[in-house]
Amino acid sequence: MRISExxxxxxxxxxxxxxxxxxxxxxxxxxxxxxxxxxxxxxLKRLRLIRALTGVRGLSVAACKQVLDxxxxxxxxxxHLLGVVFGIWPSETGRQEPPASGAERPDGARxxxxxxxxxxxxxxxxxxxxxxxxxxxxxxxxxxxxxxDWHHFLPYxxxxxxxxxxxxxxxxxxxxxxxxxxxxxxxxxLLEPALMALRRLAQEDESITRYGADxxxxxxxxxxxxxxxxx
Amino acid sequence: MRISExxxxxxxxxxxxxxxxxxxxxxxxxxxxxxxxxxxxxxLKRLRLIRALTGVRGLSVAACKQVLDxxxxxxxxxxHLLGVVFGIWPSETGRQEPPASGAERPDGARxxxxxxxxxxxxxxxxxxxxxxxxxxxxxxxxxxxxxxDWHHFLPYxxxxxxxxxxxxxxxxxxxxxxxxxxxxxxxxxLLEPALMALRRLAQEDESITRYGADxxxxxxxxxxxxxxxxx
Numbered sequence: 001m002r003i004s005e006x007x008x009x010x011x012x013x014x015x016x017x018x019x020x021x022x023x024x025x026x027x028x029x030x031x032x033x034x035x036x037x038x039x040x041x042x043x044l045k046r047l048r049l050i051r052a053l054t055g056v057r058g059l060s061v062a063a064c065k066q067v068l069d070x071x072x073x074x075x076x077x078x079x080h081l082l083g084v085v086f087g088i089w090p091s092e093t094g095r096q097e098p099p100a101s102g103a104e105r106p107d108g109a110r111x112x113x114x115x116x117x118x119x120x121x122x123x124x125x126x127x128x129x130x131x132x133x134x135x136x137x138x139x140x141x142x143x144x145x146x147x148x149d150w151h152h153f154l155p156y157x158x159x160x161x162x163x164x165x166x167x168x169x170x171x172x173x174x175x176x177x178x179x180x181x182x183x184x185x186x187x188x189x190l191l192e193p194a195l196m197a198l199r200r201l202a203q204e205d206e207s208i209t210r211y212g213a214d215x216x217x218x219x220x221x222x223x224x225x226x227x228x229x230x231x
Numbered sequence: 232m233r234i235s236e237x238x239x240x241x242x243x244x245x246x247x248x249x250x251x252x253x254x255x256x257x258x259x260x261x262x263x264x265x266x267x268x269x270x271x272x273x274x275l276k277r278l279r280l281i282r283a284l285t286g287v288r289g290l291s292v293a294a295c296k297q298v299l300d301x302x303x304x305x306x307x308x309x310x311h312l313l314g315v316v317f318g319i320w321p322s323e324t325g326r327q328e329p330p331a332s333g334a335e336r337p338d339g340a341r342x343x344x345x346x347x348x349x350x351x352x353x354x355x356x357x358x359x360x361x362x363x364x365x366x367x368x369x370x371x372x373x374x375x376x377x378x379x380d381w382h383h384f385l386p387y388x389x390x391x392x393x394x395x396x397x398x399x400x401x402x403x404x405x406x407x408x409x410x411x412x413x414x415x416x417x418x419x420x421l422l423e424p425a426l427m428a429l430r431r432l433a434q435e436d437e438s439i440t441r442y443g444a445d446x447x448x449x450x451x452x453x454x455x456x457x458x459x460x461x462x
Contacts, residue, residue, distance in 0.1 A: 011374075048376060079442035088435060113432070122436040123443075130428035130435075137425035143242075144417060145279060155397050157429050159390050164433035166386050168441055186375060188434065191387075192427050194368035197361035198388050199426075201344075202395035203419065204319060205353040210399055211310035212354075 003029075006039045010047040017047065025050055025065050045178040052185040057087065071181055078180065082171075085181045086188060088128045110135040116150040120157050163195070234260075237270045241278040248278065256281055256296050276409040283416040288318065302412055309411065313402075316412045317419060319359045341366040347381040351388050394426070 007014045020026045026046055029037030046068070053064045070084050082088075113131040117124050124131070134153075141148050167187050174180040238245045251257045257277055260268030277299070284295045301315050313319075344362040348355050355362070365384075372379050398418050405411040 052375070077442075079438050082438045082442070083435070086431065086434065113428075117432065120436075122432060123439045124432050124435050128432060128435055130431035133424050133428040134432070137421060137428070141417060141421055144283070144421075146414075146417060152401075153425065153429065156394065156426060157433070159394055159397075160426065160429035160433040161437070163387065163390055163430050164437040166390075167430075167434055168437045170383075172441070183377075186372060186377060188431065190368060190372055190375075193364050194384065195387060195391065195430075196423050196427075197344075197364040197368070198384065198391035199394050199398075200317065200361035200419065201348065201353060201355050201359060201365070202388070202391040203317070203398055204314070204355050204359055205351075206392070206395040206399045207310050207313045208354045210403070211308075211313070 001039050001044075002036070003039065006043060006047065009044055010051065012047055012051060020047070020050060020061075023061060023065065025061065025068060042178070045176060045182070049178050049182040049185070052182045053085070056185055056189045057085075071177060078177075081177055081181055082184050083125070085184050088125050112138045112150040116153055116157060119150075119154065120161070167191075232270050232275075233267070234270065237274060237278065240275055241282065243278055243282060251278070251281060251292075254292060254296065256292065256299060273409070276407060276413070280409050280413040280416070283413045284316070287416055287420045288316075302408060309408075312408055312412055313415050314356070316415050319356050343369045343381040347384055347388060350381075350385065351392070398422075 001009075003014060003017055006012075007017055010017075012020075017026065021028060026043060029039040029043065031037050050064055050068070053059045053067055054061065059067065067084055071081055110131045113134040116134070117131075138148060138150065138153075170187055171180055171183050174183055232240070234245060234248055237243075238248055241248075243251075248257065252259060257274060260270040260274065262268050281295055281299070284290045284298055285292065290298065298315055302312055341362045344365040347365070348362075369379060369381065369384075401418055402411055402414050405414055
């Protein structure tokens, strides 16, 4: 396909595609004339992944190039591929050495995550940034006077494990590493608001189930909160 | 207790407490001298709720006062109380009428949320903002070329229902409406990063379980991603 069709199908402007070509994020097309080239489905897939990495994960073009280069070397290594696109460790360190800079790793500073991970029997890289997020949240809740620690999160962790299996079932459907990587980014980052929205919806339903009965001691009255005004 | 102890125990500065007293967010203490007053546990609980509503939910002082006034009229109505603190409908409309302004309700604009809620058999207010968030996310994923709709989210919705039961179990432990309201705010809003962190941790573990075997065809090598370098 021509660059204009590539632009239309990817939603990425012509000028941006040309910039990616110059920067080496996209390999050159097959030249058909002095100023024309043909692009194929692999360009489209790569472009979609670039869009996900820059637009959704917020990577710079340079960081995006490093991820793409790393992925290129990892065709059959899905676990490492996912580690790179999830940002579990920086792509620039390659697969040979653990990250030194970029991934903060204050030793012993995540006791809550450590304890929960051990109890769950999970295998988690020391560099997964979610460790820090978890300890930070528990710390915030404690600083606000809540008597809470990682034990409180065990039932949530079990539900998270089931959620992760659904996520991976989806990613598993794709065999092309570029597509797999794109889906992994979209499924992880973009699904978050929807999953949190589902929790809030379910909370309202659970609230009605538990407390709805004593809401209207004088009988039902019209108004919000009953979910009946639409059905 | 004196205002200084109230400040120490709530973490809210003296001057801010005096401001809340002037604005009527906190009821006056019991006067013990011309310039002194005694405060009790109910002041502390109310102050903690104010802190959660302003600091965590990001409400203005005026909006916070409306929530507090509404809660004052709803002592035994837990479902409505939760609806107000979760922001399902604006507190200023009271319990008599559905919200007109403030809660956007573009009719028929949330087909994905509507269909999923119906399939789940949930009772959800038309004004729950999570409806819009859900449809927006599905729309974003579709615009990026994903062939996805609400059906995809059904297994996630079932996990969300279990999550909501855990949330409500926690809130249920508190009988004082002020404490219940504070916990509801903290549990809903502040837990989100921790729950998303658990999902990311579980994804890594699931990735190792599924793909870890073909990661190192030449045998294991030290590096990130194995979760063993710390244990």
